[in-house]
C-alpha cells in the first residue's frame with residue numbers, strides 16, 4: 001500500500017523496438033523508453049533482446065535505474081529486436097518470478113513477451129491448461145497468454161497466425177509486444193482497454209504504451225494500434241492483421257484522468273488537455289465562491305488549471321511534493337501516518353492562509369489519504385476547503401489491469417457523498433459527473449470504458465477472480 005496515495009494504480013508499461021540498422025542500439029533505446037514509462041509500474045522491470053535469433057534478457061524487482069547498471073546493459077549486448085516492460089502488480093503477487101518480459105523456448109523457437117492488462121477469463125484458461133499438463137512458474141496472466149500462443153504455434157505457419165488464433169480464447173484487457181527470433185509483434189485487445197502506439201526511428205519501428213516513450217528516444221509517432229489489431233514488423237517491413245477489429249472500443253477513461261503522463265497523446269487525445277477539460281467541467285458542475293484553486297500533485301494540477309480558467313478563481317501552487325521518497329521508505333505506524341503525508345506533500349502557507357480554497361484531486365478510493373490532505377490544508381490556515389474530484393465516485397471494481405478488484409475498499413460504496421464530505425472534513429465536495437467524464441478526451445478516436453463509475457463494462461465481468469489461489473502456489477517458491 002502507498003501511504004501517500006489514495007488512488008487507483010496502473011499495472012504496466014510495454015515497449016518494443018525493431019531495427020535492421022546496426023547503428024541503433026536497441027537495448028539502450030529500450031532502457032531510455034522504460035524510464036519514460038516508469039510511472040506505469042515501479043515494482044519490477046526487464047528487457048529482452050534478440051541478437052541473430054539468440055535471446056538474452058534481464059529482469060528484476062526495482063526501478064529501471066536500480067535494475068539496469070551500465071554493466072547489465074553491456075551484458076545484454078547488441079541485437080536488432082528488443083522488448084521491455086515496467087510492472088506494477090495488481091491481481092498477482094509481487095515477486096521476481098512475475099517480472100517481465102517473460103522469455104520462453106517452445107516447440108518452434110523462442111518468444112519474449114511483455115503485457116499490460118488483465119484477462120477476465122484467466123482462472124478458467126489456467127485451469128484448462130493445467131488439466132492438460134501445463135506447468136506454470138508465475139502467477140501472472142502473461143504466462144497464460146504465452147501458453148496459449150505457443151500451443152497454437154505448433155499448428156500454424158507463423159507466430160502472428162498463432163497470436164490471431166489465441167485472441168479468440170483470451171478475453172479482457174491486453175496490450176502486448178512480443179518478439180520472436182525474426183519478428184516484433186504488437187497486439188491490442190479488441191476493446192482497446194490499454195493504450196498502445198506505434199512510431200518510427202531511423203528506419204525501424206517502435207511500439208509503446210504511451211507516446212511519451214517515443215518522444216524520449218526521438219521516435220516519430222505514426223499512429224495508435226487499433227483495438228483488435230495485430231501489427232507485425234520483420235525484414236519485409238510492417239503489416240497489419242485486423243480480423244479482431246471492429247468493436248467500438250473501450251479505452252480505460254482513467255488513462256486520461258490519472259494513469260498516463262500528461263505529455264502523452266492517447267488514441268488522438270492529449271492527456272494534459274483532457275485533464276484541463278475535466279477541471280473546466282468540474283467548475284461548471286460545482287461552482288463555489290473561493291480565493292484560490294490548486295491541485296494535489298501531480299495529476300490534480302492540470303484539472304486545477306482547467307477549474308481556474310473556467311471559474312476565474314486564481315490558480316495557485318498549494319503543495320510542494322517531495323520527489324525523493326522511494327519504495328524503501330519505512331512503513332509508518334498508525335500514529336505516524338499524518339506526518340508521513342507531510343513528508344511527501346508540504347503546503348505553501350502564502351497560498352493557503354486565510355483563504356477559501358478549492359482543492360482538486362483526480363479520485364478518491366479509500367479516502368484515508370485525502371482526509372489527511374484536507375487536514376493539512378486546514379492546519380495551514382485555510383478558511384474553507386472545497387474539494388473537487390476530476391472523476392465520478394468509484395463504486396465498482398476494475399477487472400482490466402488496475403488494483404481495485406473489490407468494492408470493499410471503495411469509500412463511495414459505504415458512504416453517501418454528504419457522509420464522505422463529512423468524513424474528509426471538507427466544507428463542500430463535488431465529483432465530476434459520469435456524463436462529463438467521457439467527454440474530457442475531445443477528438444478521441446475510440447469509445448471508453450467507464451465501468452468503475454457506471455458498472456457498464458465493455459465485456460462481461462469475470463465469474464471467478466484470478467487471484468489468491470495462484471499467489472499461494474508461487475509463494476511456495478524460495479527466492
Ligand code: SF4
Pocket residue numbers: 008193251252253254255397398399400402449450451452453
Ligand atoms: S473499470 Fe475503470 S479503471 Fe478499469 S478499465 Fe474501466 S474505466 Fe479503467
